[in-house]
Amino acid sequence: MKILNIASLIAATTFALPSLAAEKRAWVGDPVNGSKLFKKQCVDTGNVNGPDWCELPVDNSEHMTELRNERLYEQIKSRKGASESIPKLSMLEIWDIVAYLNTKHLSLHHFFPNAGRYLCGKYTIDKYGLKRIKKATGKKISEKTAHVFTFFDMPDEEGNLSFVPPEPLLLDELKKKYKAGYLVFLPFTTSGYNGQIGIAMDASGKIIKLSVFDNSKATKKLNSKLAQFEGQGKKGQKTQFKSKRDKKLAKKVFEAYLRAMETATMYDRDENERTWADE
C-alpha cells in the first residue's frame, strides 16, 4: 500500500466547509461530497493502492495553484496508479474532489479577487538579485527559484480569473497597463508556524496582501499580525520593515518579501524582452 503523505491523511480526517461569505466565488464542485470521496479513494482503501493523485501535497499552495483545476481534474480522471477495486468516479464526483482539495490551500483569487487573467512561470533569481538580497539581509539564500503568478485586470473580465498559456498572441493582449500585481508563495517559519506564506504585491512592489493558510486559531492570529506589513515595500527595497510590536516577525517577513520581489523582477525582465517594441 502506498504511504500517503501526512497532509493527505490530516486532510481526510478534519474537514470544515469554508465560509462562503468571505469570498463569494463558485466552488467547482461540492466539497462536502469531495471530502467523503477523498476518504474512499485515498484513505479507506485497505491493502490496495490508491491512485497517484492521492499523494499530491494538497497543503502546498504553490504546487496546487500551479497545477490548476483542469489539470487536477484530468489527473484524477486518469486513475493512474489506482487498483481496479478502487471505484471509478463520475464527472461530477471528480469535480467534487477538486473542490474539496481547493479548500486545503490558499487560492489565487484570495489575493487578487478582481483579476481577469493570470500568467504563471518559474523563475530563478539572478546573481544581481542574490547580491541585493545579501546586502539587505546579510544572508545568502539557498533556494533561488519560485513560481511567480502575474495578474492582469482586463476590462469586462473582473473576477472571472482565467489562466493564460504562454502563447504569443494571447500574451500580446496582456498590456503592462493592465498589470495588477504579482503573487509568490514561499516557505515561511516563525514562532508557532512552519508552512507557506503568500506574498501579493502590486506592480510597483508594494505589498497588497500577506497570508498563510487559515486553518486554526494560531494561523488566524498570525494573519492579523501579517496585516501590519501591507502597504510597505517597493521594488529595490533596501531598508528593513518596521514593526513596533514584533521585530522578529518584521525581519522574517522582510527576508521573504525580498526573495518574492526579486523573483518577480525576473518576470519583469522576461516581460520587457517580450514587450519592448510595444511602446
Next chain:
Amino acid sequence: MQLSKLSKLMLAGFVVSASLPAMTAVAQESGDSPFKAKEKAPPPKPKTRSWTTIEEGETKFSYLFDFEPGIAEADTLVEVYITINELPERAHVKFGKRVPQKNANLVAELFDANGKSVGLYKVHGIPFSRGKYGVHMTPSSDGIHTIELRGTSEAGKALGTKVKLPVNVWPLPKELEGSGAAPASNRRRPIKL
C-alpha cells in the same frame, strides 16, 4: 343453560348498543368519528423527482430539474441535472419548439430555509448531451431550500430561474406537488393549409 340462537343475537345487540354511547363519547373527545375511514400513510419518498420552470424575458426558456434522491436529506448528497431549452415563438428548423442550450456558463446558489446563502456551485455541462447540465450539493439543514440558477447562454442571453429543494420535508406541501410548469409540446403536427 344453553342459549338459543335468537337469545345470543339479542344479547350481542344489547352489548353493542350499550357501548355505542361510550365509543361515540371517546370519538367525540378525540374529534374523530369512529366511522371515518382511516387516513392513508404517506407514500414512500420518490427516488427521483422532476420539476420544470419557465422563465419569460426577452427570450423564453424552460428549465427541467431532475433531483436524485427525490426528497433530499440533510448532510446527504443531492444530484441535480438541469436541461435548458429555449422556447422560440417560431419553431426552429432542426429542434422545433425546444432548442437545447449548449455551452452555457452557469452557477447554482443554494439558500437554506431561512434564506441564507449556504453554497455557490459551478454547474457543469454533461458531455455528449443536448443542453444538459449537472451539479452536486449537500444541504446541511432541513426545510425547504431554494436553488437559484443563473448565468448566460452561449449566445450571451441571460439565463436564470429558482426552484425549491425540500430537505427532509415529506409529504410535500401542495405547491410542490406535481412537476411544475408544462412547456409547450414539441410534438410534430400535420401541416394545416
